[in-house]
Structures are given as C-alpha cells and as structure tokens.
Amino acid sequence: AQSVAQPEDQVNVAEGNPLTVKCTYSVSGNPYLFWYVQYPNRGLQFLLKYITGDNLVKGSYGFEAEFNKSQTSFHLKKPSALVSDSALYFCAVKQAGSASKIIFGSGTRLSIRP
C-alpha cells in the first residue's frame, strides 16, 4: 500500500527567509511524487513533480523539491518566502507504472509573516 505523510500541520516563516515543507512517502517500487498548492475556496494547483532523473526538481513560483530515495522524502523548499506563498500545500504520491490512485498527504498550512 502507498502512503504519504506531512508531519507538520502548520509552518510559520518570516518573509524573506527560506522555507521547507516536509513530506515522506511509502510506496512499492518507484514513486511518482507531486506537490500541489491550494488557496482558500479553490481547487489544487500543480507546483512540481518528480518522475525520474535529477533529484532536485524545480517548479512554479520559485519552489523546488528534492527527492531523497534513502530517506523516502520529497521536501518542498523555497530560498526566500513571500507573503503570497501563504496557502495549504499537499504532497502526493503514486506508484510508478501502475494504475494505482494518487494519494494525498494531510496538507501543511504555510503562513508567511511580513
């Protein structure tokens, strides 16, 4: 069975500081990993994905994530946070090459203070 964990319900960061939103996963075989962002009363927007290749993946709005196979992690990062980054962030995993469903983490609320 596949699963994904986001251990932090909330992350608070001052504007201009680097941010990290944590994600760990469990899947049989190779994973497809995704990050999505959700603004209030909206659907999810795709940020970035890891399928294969370079472990450091760059995505929208200056976000990036690093795939770490040994630690089964896919943490989301940004070097300098903006107030507008405040939102709900979801990590998701899917087993590569299968028809399995995509599984979402519980979400992490990111709050950037001015």
Added chain:
Amino acid sequence: GAVVSQHPSWVICKSGTSVKIECRSLDFQATTMFWYRQFPKQSLMLMATSNEGSKATYEQGVEKDKFLINHASLTLSTLTVTSAHPEDSSFYICSAAPPRGAVSPLHFGNGTRLTVT
C-alpha cells in the same frame, strides 16, 4: 495549460433536494476524472473515479446511490448529490487525468462549496 472547469462554484440547497455539479476538461479529453470531498482543514478524500462510458468506481464508505456520477463524454463528468442533508455540506473538487495520465499531474477544478440548509 490544461484547464478543468467546475460549476457551480457554490450552491445552497434545502435538505431533501438534489444538486448537480459539473466538471469539464476544456482542452483535453479525459477518460478518467476523480471526485474528491474536502472537510475544513483536512485533506482531500477520494470519493470515486469516473470512467467515460462506464460505471464509476466508488471508494469504500461512499454511497453510490447518494452520490451519482455520470461521465457521458470525454470532457464532462457530473456528480449529483441526491436527497441532500446538512451533513453533505462540504467542498467538492473534481480533477481530470490528461493523456499519459500516469506521469502527468492531475488538473483540478476550483471546487464547489455545497451548503445544505
């Protein structure tokens, strides 16, 4: 980029009535669409997988007779909440899988806020 349109964005209905929510993929054909329910401050709960031209696949615990799903074309899936009750009030979100679905990210609608009074 790929766009999924969900309508309505919000709806208020009386207890006992039915509500239909539409999900359209605007620039690609989606043989598979997904319906989620999101409770306040919680993650998305997959309700069902909508397959074009066939019956939807419901997740455990989701009442298929209450949440009717129809995927009549490659660009449209509908979710009908029948005989709605206040406990059905929630945020419902659809998503569509583009071609090459396994490696492509899902594209989400903007959600529908349902309030049953």
